[in-house]
Structure formats: structure tokens, C-alpha cells
Amino acid sequence: MTGSNTPGSDSCVLCGASATRAVAVAPRDDQVALCDTCAGDEADDQHWRCLLSSMWSEEPAVQVLAWRKLNQLRTEPWAAEALDMLYLEPEVQDWAEAGQSDVVHRDSNGTVLAQGDTVTLIKDLPVKGAGFTAKRGTAVRGISLVPDNAAHIEGRVEGQRIVILTEFVKKR
Incomplete structure (x- = not known):
């Protein structure tokens, strides 16, 4: 597994919580330690503010996870600002974008929906x-x-x- 956000190898690389599990960062197989909250999408917006520090990790897999989650939260002003500040090396950026889903969301009329729509x-x-x-x-x-x-x-x-x-x- 790659490095951690806090001292101790059993800490979540994003928020530093204990009780972690190994998670692969697609499409590569790099393993990182994540708590159950960070491994799912059920956390409230306040929890995800941990990304403001973990996005600066030296570990590419952690950078990829932070970029993806900030991208999902970009309708929140703090997340959009953090995403604007985050720089990824070109190969890490490609990795982050490669793991993004090609799923298309459509409303009841078939109109394509985008992040941040009403x-x-x-x-x-x-x-x-x-x-x-x-x-x-x-x-x-x-x-x-x-x-x-x-x-x-x-x-x-x-x-x-x-x-x-x-x-x-x-x-x-």
C-alpha cells in the first residue's frame, strides 16, 4: 500500500481515520488505505474537507483520489477552489481522468444531465x-x-x- 496522510500505516490516506481497508485506484492497481467513510460516497460535505490537505500528498494514488472526489464536489465553492489550485503531473492527470466513468446521466425526457445542473x-x-x-x-x-x-x-x-x-x- 502507498503512504498515509498521518503517521501510522493503518490510517486513511484521505482523512487520517483508523479502521481502514485496502482499495485499488483504477485503472491501475495501486492500493491505498481508506476508511469506510472515504471508500463510500455517503459522507457529508464537511467530511470531504479533509481533501484540502490530502490533495497535497506526494503519493500519486492519493492525488488521483483527491482529484476525483473534488471533481465530484465541484459545485461546492470550497471544492471548486481546491480543484483550481490542485496541479497534477500530466501522467497522474491522465490516470485520474482515465478512471472517470463514461456513464451518461439522462433525465426523464432523455436530456443529458451535467454536474451542477438544476x-x-x-x-x-x-x-x-x-x-x-x-x-x-x-x-x-x-x-x-x-x-x-x-x-x-x-x-x-x-x-x-x-x-x-x-x-x-x-x-x-
Whole structure:
């Protein structure tokens, strides 16, 4: 495994948390240690601020992971600013971009969706685990695309970050 963000070999290379597991950074097989939070996409935006320090790692695999996550979060002002500051060597940049998904997200009308778009819900959607229903006509601004699933996007509704099926939205 490559180096760590903090002293100790069992620390997450992005946030420094313990209880890590080895994760391969595609398309190469370089292994890094990530905590369960950083290995998934369920963390809140505050957690991902750890990228502000880990993006400066000397390890190319860590730089690739930081660039990819910042790219996903680029609708957040702090992430866009960090992404603008981040410089990757050309071969590392190619590696980071090569792992990006070629998945195309489309709304209910077949219109291509992009990171940061605004969409409108076309039907009432009960939000599991949150105890409310997202109403038809609700605008969801600054969506995030789920990189490995063309049927899912993420956005904030009533202050809650939720996953939304693309078949229930239309691009504004």
C-alpha cells in the first residue's frame, strides 16, 4: 500500500481515520488505505474537507483520489477552489481522468444531465429514512452525478442530501 496522510500505516490516506481497508485506484492497481467513510460516497460535505490537505500528498494514488472526489464536489465553492489550485503531473492527470466513468446521466425526457445542473422533480417522492416527501415541482439545484450509475443523481431537498432516480426529474 502507498503512504498515509498521518503517521501510522493503518490510517486513511484521505482523512487520517483508523479502521481502514485496502482499495485499488483504477485503472491501475495501486492500493491505498481508506476508511469506510472515504471508500463510500455517503459522507457529508464537511467530511470531504479533509481533501484540502490530502490533495497535497506526494503519493500519486492519493492525488488521483483527491482529484476525483473534488471533481465530484465541484459545485461546492470550497471544492471548486481546491480543484483550481490542485496541479497534477500530466501522467497522474491522465490516470485520474482515465478512471472517470463514461456513464451518461439522462433525465426523464432523455436530456443529458451535467454536474451542477438544476432539475425539477416530476412526481412526489417519499424520502426513505428522512420522514418527508419531496414534492412534485421541487427544484433541486447543483446536482451531483453518481459516477458509476446512470440512473442516480444526488441533490439537496429540504436541506437533506438524497439520491434521486433520473427517471423522476427533468432538466430546467
